[in-house]
Amino acid sequence: MKSGIIVFPGSNCDADCLHVMKNVMKQESEYIWHQASNLSAYDAIILPGGFSYGDYLRTGAIARFSPIMSAVVDYARQGGMVIGICNGFQILLEVGLLPGAMLRNRSLKFICDTVNLKVRQANTPFSNKLEEGQIIQVPIAHGEGNYYCDEKTLQELNDNKQIIFTYCGPEGEESLEYNPNGSLANIAGICNEKGNVLGMMPHPERCSEAVLGGTDGYKIFASMLNYLEEVGR
Amino acid sequence: MFKAIIYVTLKEGVLDPQGEAVKKSLHVLNYEGVDEVRIGKFIEVWLKSQDEETARRELEDMSDKLLANPVIEDYRVELMEVV
Numbered sequence: 660m661k662s663g664i665i666v667f668p669g670s671n672c673d674a675d676c677l678h679v680m681k682n683v684m685k686q687e688s689e690y691i692w693h694q695a696s697n698l699s700a701y702d703a704i705i706l707p708g709g710f711s712y713g714d715y716l717r718t719g720a721i722a723r724f725s726p727i728m729s730a731v732v733d734y735a736r737q738g739g740m741v742i743g744i745c746n747g748f749q750i751l752l753e754v755g756l757l758p759g760a761m762l763r764n765r766s767l768k769f770i771c772d773t774v775n776l777k778v779r780q781a782n783t784p785f786s787n788k789l790e791e792g793q794i795i796q797v798p799i800a801h802g803e804g805n806y807y808c809d810e811k812t813l814q815e816l817n818d819n820k821q822i823i824f825t826y827c828g829p830e831g832e833e834s835l836e837y838n839p840n841g842s843l844a845n846i847a848g849i850c851n852e853k854g855n856v857l858g859m860m861p862h863p864e865r866c867s868e869a870v871l872g873g874t875d876g877y878k879i880f881a882s883m884l885n886y887l888e889e890v891g892r
Numbered sequence: 893m894f895k896a897i898i899y900v901t902l903k904e905g906v907l908d909p910q911g912e913a914v915k916k917s918l919h920v921l922n923y924e925g926v927d928e929v930r931i932g933k934f935i936e937v938w939l940k941s942q943d944e945e946t947a948r949r950e951l952e953d954m955s956d957k958l959l960a961n962p963v964i965e966d967y968r969v970e971l972m973e974v975v
Contacts, residue, residue: 717961724958753961760963763909807906807964841909 660884661687663701665731665747667722668693672708672744675864680705683867684880693725702887703740704731706747708800708862718761718803719749728754740784740883741856745801748848748858757851757858758816759808765841769802773873774839776847776861777827780820783850784886785857788878794831795875797861799839804860806842806849816849824848824859894939894947897970900960901932935959938974947971 662680666673673690680688691698698704711722722728728750735741735756743751751757764770773796781791789795808816816822825845828837838845840860848859863876902908908930915929937954941947951969960967 716958720958720961752963758963760961762907762964765907765909767909767913805907805909809963841907 660684660702660887661689661700662703662705663689663691663698664705664707665727666690666692666707667709667711667725667750669711669713669722670707670709670746672746672862672864675862676705676707676744679864679867679877679880683877684884686884691727693722693727695727696730698727698730698734698739701734701739703742703883704734706731706741706743706750707864708745708747711746711750714746714803717753718746719751719753722746722750723754732756735851735856738853738855740886742785742879742883743856743858744862744864745799745804745860748860749803751856751858756856757849758812759806759843759849761803762805762807762841763803764801764805764839769800770804770839771798771800772839773798773866774847774861775827775829775831775837776824777831777833779822779825780850782820783823783854783857783882784890785850785879785882786823787885788882792831794827794829795878796866796873797863797876798865799861801840801860804840804842806840806846806860808843813844815852816846817844819852821849821852821854822846823850823857824861893974894941894944895972895974896937896939896947896951898935898937898951898955898959899932899968899970900935900955900965901967902930903964903966906964932965944971944973
């Protein structure tokens, strides 16, 4: 699996993603500067976390007009795998590849923590190495992860099984107490209708090696590899 | 030359955590009558355009594309001619 990691001015999780892809996953991977426009060489595209363009105006609002983003939209429309992590998720929302928008965290605080996530769908390119209902631990680090969409969109997300990860307690309890940012329906990660684009606020690249305290994130990248090997692009 | 003021506000029903925090703070300051606070953005744009109608159309375009996010925000454009 050759992945491309898009680097915007202000991305800061790009090196972590590259490290996981190359040194942990043992796969080809390289950076793509946001001014590039050709993605044909890649089996998967990663939009990493960070503060693209300083989060000015709204998170992801300016990055979504970077030249590379029209290529990312085309790539996704053709069925290519795209994963947006944290700021990458915010960019996917702004560019319209995923529905909804981000609001400031309910607490107004930037939250850096490790949270429990419930796997809601295991039948996706990003979660096939996980089990439905499984609880995984993944770090978060964001100030605007309070996912919002209108009622109709939420209904569609539910009907089409597009909610992939939700925040929960250690035993899978779902309540506001275990929702770090106030997101609607405890949403931590959603995919598009076709299932080839995932956005998630938690950082799987920060928990892909035992030395970092957990390997649940690894399973998300391993799912992508598995999907590619089984189904192809 | 035109000067525009664009008010970007959260749509009705969209939670405003900043507004909530400011409201609580105002209550602490004994402004007990404060019922609701909502925070938005105030954007000034100076632009050259052939006439007011074109300027307004351009500003609405800018707002739809970049200045506001239609999922959560509404906007209002005020336009004036300046020298």
